[in-house]
Amino acid sequence: xSGDDEVRWLAPDELAAWMSLAALLFKLPGALDFQxxxxxxLTHFEYLVMAGLSESPDRSRRxxxxxxxxxxxxxxxxxxxxxxxxxxxxxxRPDAADGRITVAAxxxxxxxxxVAAAPGHVAAVREFVIxxxxxxxxxxxxxxxxxxxxxxxxxxxx
Amino acid sequence: xSGDDEVRWLAPDELAAWMSLAALLFKLPGALDFQxxxxxxLTHFEYLVMAGLSESPDRSRRxxxxxxxxxxxxxxxxxxxxxxxxxxxxxxRPDAADGRITVAAxxxxxxxxxVAAAPGHVAAVREFVIxxxxxxxxxxxxxxxxxxxxxxxxxxxx
DNA sequence: GGGCCTGACTTGAAGCGTCAACCAACTCGG
DNA sequence: CCGAGTTGGTTGACGCTTCAAGTCAGGCCC
Numbered sequence: 001x002s003g004d005d006e007v008r009w010l011a012p013d014e015l016a017a018w019m020s021l022a023a024l025l026f027k028l029p030g031a032l033d034f035q036x037x038x039x040x041x042l043t044h045f046e047y048l049v050m051a052g053l054s055e056s057p058d059r060s061r062r063x064x065x066x067x068x069x070x071x072x073x074x075x076x077x078x079x080x081x082x083x084x085x086x087x088x089x090x091x092x093r094p095d096a097a098d099g100r101i102t103v104a105a106x107x108x109x110x111x112x113x114x115v116a117a118a119p120g121h122v123a124a125v126r127e128f129v130i131x132x133x134x135x136x137x138x139x140x141x142x143x144x145x146x147x148x149x150x151x152x153x154x155x156x157x158x
Numbered sequence: 159x160s161g162d163d164e165v166r167w168l169a170p171d172e173l174a175a176w177m178s179l180a181a182l183l184f185k186l187p188g189a190l191d192f193q194x195x196x197x198x199x200l201t202h203f204e205y206l207v208m209a210g211l212s213e214s215p216d217r218s219r220r221x222x223x224x225x226x227x228x229x230x231x232x233x234x235x236x237x238x239x240x241x242x243x244x245x246x247x248x249x250x251r252p253d254a255a256d257g258r259i260t261v262a263a264x265x266x267x268x269x270x271x272x273v274a275a276a277p278g279h280v281a282a283v284r285e286f287v288i289x290x291x292x293x294x295x296x297x298x299x300x301x302x303x304x305x306x307x308x309x310x311x312x313x314x315x316x
Numbered sequence: 317g318g319g320c321c322t323g324a325c326t327t328g329a330a331g332c333g334t335c336a337a338c339c340a341a342c343t344c345g346g
Numbered sequence: 347c348c349g350a351g352t353t354g355g356t357t358g359a360c361g362c363t364t365c366a367a368g369t370c371a372g373g374c375c376c
Contacts (some may be wrong), residue, residue: 007277014288017296020303021287025187026229027310043362044320071184076363078326083362088181100324100371119165129179132309133302138175140298143173145178151290152185198330200334221355236356241332258341258354 028128035124045072046080046119050089050114053106061093081110089113105134183247186286193282198275203230204238205279208247210270218263220253249270 010018029044036042042050043078048070051060061069067077081104084090095101106114134140168176187202194200200208207229211217219227225235239262242248247268253259264272291299 007280008284009280010283010288013300014166014296017300017303018287018301020307023229024303024306025183028306031185045362046352064323071181073204073364074325075365077329081327094371098324098372103339122165122167125168125176126166127308129176129306130168132305137302137305138172141302142171142175142178142199144212144295144299144302145175145182148182148186148287148292149178150302151286152189203332224354229333232355233335233357237333240356252341256342256354260355 031128032121032124035064036117036121039120040113042113042117043080045070045076046084047114047117049077049080049084050106050110051118053090053104054111054114059111060103063102063104066104096146165295190279190282194275194279197278198271200271200275201238202237203228204242205272205275207235207238207242208264208268209276210217211248211262212269217269218261218265221260221262224262242268 033044036044036047040047045048049066052066052069053061063077063081064074064082067074070077072080081090081092088107090104090106092104095103107117130138159275170209182281191202194202194205196289198205210224210227211219221235221239222232224239225232230238239248243250246265248262248264250260253261288296
């Protein structure tokens with residue numbers, strides 16, 4: 001990994017692009033979290049988890065599946081689901097067929113919460129991202145994101 | 159804020175672009191942090207702080223200035239600088255002219271640490287972002303980032 | 317069909333970030 | 347000058363994430 005001491009530093013335009021992305025990485029999550037927290041008392045991650053449940057058959061899904069969907073570790077998910085369960089938004093039960101598996105399910109309360117939170121969240125995404133860009137840039141953004149993903153996660157290229 | 163109940167949901171291509179960006183927001187910081195932590199035992203934020211100091215005259219800078227540069231709250235910076243000070247990488251002292259101001263300065267040890275960490279970090283940024291994109295996309299990325307910033311932070315539009 | 321390994325979570329402790337309160341140093345009107 | 351208000355920074359408590367260890371159910375091999 002450290003064979004030669006020749007470092008390819010960033011050229012000015014490379015640096016500018018990187019700084020722009022880096023600042024995004026810092027600020028966007030905060031802005032999105034802030035809106036959800038203020039209006040619906042939910043974390044972005046909690047929202048994602050509940051959204052993941054809501055769009056699954058029976059509004060339920062096994063933990064590791066959900067962890068993959070929400071881009072989080074299983075441990076993190078376990079803590080979060082425990083908190084959501086305490087608030088009455090989800091329930092957990094072992095799978096009938098395989099006792100190792102836990103499936104989490106959205107309660108009616110949780111579904112209500114999600115339905116109430118969704119419009120505000122979508123509006124925030126629109127305001128900060130979608131409506132800030134023209135359609136051409138939207139395409140470019142998707143292409144750029146996909147490229148970076150391939151580098152980050154060469155495993156599941158599909 | 160909730161005048162009409164008509165929500166403009168995301169169209170499929172909008173959703174795709176957003177999901178692509180969202181996944182980036184989750185994974186890129188982790189990947190970058192992981193590399194720095196593993197190879198240099200530094201957080202991305204700590205790295206940014208030290209980099210900010212290193213490129214300032216006298217390798218020193220006042221706290222609030224540094225906080226702005228590193229996209230973090232003053233409180234966060236205060237905690238981080240205290241930890242860095244405990245490790246011997248920076249020192250703090252009150253400003254001679256205005257006693258309210260604290261200036262942080264990089265020590266020689268801190269500078270060594272930064273110099274040792276920089277190549278690996280730059281290599282990671284290159285691998286995951288810069289080299290994943292072609293020059294055209296790099297320009298597009300900068301333009302997209304700038305647009306979103308304007309929405310996030312309409313205040314300092316220059 | 318008992319021991320052993322693997323897989324799917326869960327838990328507890330430790331570290332980091334945020335928020336709200338706090339303190340100290342300047343400024344400025346009177 | 348002197349006291350109110352402002353600015354710059356620090357601190358402590360609390361919540362969330364991570365990491366390492368633990369639990370418990372299935373599969374497998376003899």
